[in-house]
Amino acid sequence: MFTLIIGGAGSGKSAFAERLVQSLPGDRVYIATMQPFDEECRRRIERHRAMRSGKGFATLERYTDLAGLTIPEKRNVLLEDLSNLIANELYSPDGRGGYAALQGVEAVLRRAAHLTVVTNEVFSGGTDYEGDTLAFLRTLARINNTLAAEADTVAEIVCGIPNVLKGEIP
Template sequence: MQLALYPQGETVLAQIILVTGGARSGKSSHAEARARALPGARLYIATARAEDAEMRARIARHVADRGEGWITIEAPIDLAGALDRCDGRGPRLVDCLTLWLSNLMLEGRDWEPEAEHLVAALARQKSPVILVSNEVGMGIVPDNALARAFRDAQGWLNQRVARVAHEVEFVVSGLPMRVK
């Protein structure tokens, strides 16, 4: 772990935190609270794309729930680059890895090299990074090849990020459980 010096002069331990859980489990709210507890400007790295009315409404709800005081950086594809470009400016909240992976797969990109770039970027960060990701492999086996490929890729991505994370939390019904 590395120490990061913030503009106010305080030094904090840079850390990688993965917050995972099911849909509507409270993982984003929990991750936001973790970010608010850290010193410095709070940066929100958004991976969602507002491509339809329903997604625009979801994004608007997230922005409203988050409240004031966040700097938003959009990174639907180049997540590793976004982390590198804003490192040292304060804690970053990435919401979420699931949408990022979906964006990669929908563009026909090979997600595995992108995941390796992300893991390498996480290892060199000086400021804290909190990543939100869905745990999608706990339900029924999907009935089509694309959905099964996505479920498998999400599980493998979560494992890779969890390996480099200093902390992993699983959120169930709004309650976080420390896993690592």
């Protein structure tokens, strides 16, 4: 089973995704993709760690090459988040491009009992982009759409509440 969760900044998408994965029976794995570049990233990571603590997640920090990641089979996996993974694959020295991000997610999906991916709605603030920003947005949008087509369930989170776009919330 595959669930895609999308939302804007501060929409409550992470909290919703965690609750969802927590409600599933079985062991839980959290794949964290944010690199601790600076103080703000570290605070963000810390905030998410605090949110997850006590919820039974085994955390794997992995910034690129999810296809090369060995996770135990049949786990309920929460991947957070797709935007960071794609940025890492596009811009990190060891990154191998947007397609590697998609392949990585699909590799995790094959091993997981249930995969939940958190991604970002960053597409309704204008259209006037260029260079790296434009390339990043195009890549993220293409992968969002590809994963949404593959997913059993797609929900956009609005002020913490799911607006179900496809399937049903497991």
